[in-house]
Amino acid sequence: MPDTATLSTKFQISIPKAVRTARKWKAGQEFVFIPKETGVLLIPVPEQADLAGIAKGATSKNYRDRKDRF
Template identity: 50%
Template sequence: MQVTRLSSKGQVIIPKALRAAHHWEVGQELIAIDVGDGILLKPKKPFAETTLAQVAGCLSYQGKLKSLDELEDAIRQGVIQQWHDRS
């Protein structure tokens, strides 16, 4: 357990070992949650949490189904084009 103090401005320093353990860096946004006898700090996520069922609709495909060979060929062509563009 590590001890820290509340400043006159209401600021608390999170000990370096805890910041490192959670990979929190300068500018990290945190959510403060009242848990009754204390406060829980959690990193703010860039997007609201969703389930696969909530987003699966955007994955639908209306065209003719592609075979595995067609998919692999498209990937191959994309890689060749990407390398060609770098020349």
């Protein structure tokens, strides 16, 4: 059975330790909630330093916009 949590009267949920450890989540980390059908997707917001270099070599040359779509 998967780990579960209960919504408190202050609308807070404690993330089970097994999940926090497996995902290496830390206290104070920021998350985004994305509604999905009848549930919610919980995704950690990446730090700016973690995003450095992900678009290496990207240029605006040959950029596509809505004008070239059919």
